[in-house]
Amino acid sequence: MRTIVITGGTDGLGRALALHHLSRGDRVIAVGSTPAKGRALLHDAARRHPSAADRAAFHQADLTSAAATRRLAATLRHTHPRIDALVLCAQRYRLLGPRHLTPEGLEHNFALAYLSRFLLSHDLRAALEAAPRPVIMNVATPGVPLGRIHWDDLQLTRGYSGTTATLQSFRANDLLGAAFAATHPRTPVRYITYNPGVVATGMPDHLPQPLRTLTRAAFRLIAAPPDTAIAPMCRLLDDPPAHPFTAYDRTRPLPLTRRAFDPEAALRLHRATRDLLDTLTPQEP
Template sequence: MRTILITGGTDGIGRGLALHFLRNGDRVIAVGSTQAKGDRLLADAERLGAADRVVFHRTDLTLTRNCQELIDFVDASYPRLDALILGARHDRPFGPRVETEEGFERHLALLYLSRFVLAYGLAPALERAANPVIVSLCTPGVSAGAINWTDLNMTGKYSGFKASLQALRANDLLGVIFAEKRVGGKTRFVAYNPGVVATSMTDTLPMPVRPIAKAVFKVAAQPVDKALPPIVALVDAPPEQRFSASWKTKQVDLGKDTFDVDKAWRLFDATGQLLRTHKTGIAV
């Protein structure tokens, strides 16, 4: 029986993947921040006869200490981890900068730092599996956005839209450096762009943007069940390359500037410095 951990596992694509793998006979650790959504997933798992193979781990992944607690939970509870699917995301493109208790800009914390900490922290558990893979649901192939090298935490002039794009570009570089640093490892890292999917993402947008976005999504977005098969295929048969990126079923050219190795090393060093400056206790 495989053990699969999914962040953002109680809603949207993450929930769809959780139910798929439960039907398949796998064990699923679904990570989310909302109790009601977790309860709904647990009820669905019980109806599938899979109540003994699902765990809802409620936590706030914007805090690195909670990411470390999740790593400790996995290490103490399971002999290995077969797949890590990184899907937790909560964009706030409008409004003022929101800072976590640990002093990090919220987009950076949830969309990048949590994935950084979990990928490296769970790497030993993944390496104990036969064919381990990390699938990061992000936006490879998109060039919009840039890393703010002089103000990674965006404490100066702020734009939620730019903060979100920065975190997404950081995700591209995370996959690059993970593969560079773990040359001898078995774990494959895949950056995957599912395209526009009909999830609850638009629910968090303010008025009057929300109804407009919902109308656009209704026309342009594919349903969740249609978005699942390519992701499932990556988990069932990971690519041979240590790092790969794809947009739906099309491979993304890793020669693009968004996957620059020197920038990936620079971001790794900057991330380590940021974690140390904020005294998170996370060793990199």
């Protein structure tokens, strides 16, 4: 029985993946911020697949907090010393409005969409390496040439916009995969940065009006349903590529020679992230 950990596992792609793997007989740990959605996932899983009740679990966690993310990783290492796949889907867009800081003083998009993925990728490495064919799938936007890393101001204290912050987190995730492979050259873990395209998820729910209504209308026209969009993701999770790091735009592999995956930039961001984490005040459990 494989063990699959999915952040953002109660909505959209994450939820569809959770139900798929439970139907296959896998053990699934879904991570989310809303207990009601966690209960709904577990109820739906047991209704569809009665045997899934013993194989499905929900962990509530605030992934905007580095301390909470680290506690989650420690709990998962203790309860599941072998993890076959880690799927990173958690995201909540803040495209409009003022700059929002987490209790640790970090810019919200950076903390949730990038830093939590950095921490879980590295902190769960040992549990992943205990599996026969371990894989990390970081669901992001490789192949989209928008945004950049603001090296002199990663927390965007100057000239902030939600769009700028969101796009920076996307580009940071491109570099995260490249840096993971470079900093762990002997690991058996295969790291995939994956762009699922436009998918009908709950993303518009977090947008202000009138953008929420417009985005929902656009999704109805062009977005793929999650149950359809996960098909190529499942194939990669079942049969990970041989290369330590790969990037995909749906079924299309992307050349790693692209600037988005520049090895020097990847290691630079890795070092900057480690330095940032060293400055955070430890949070009480």
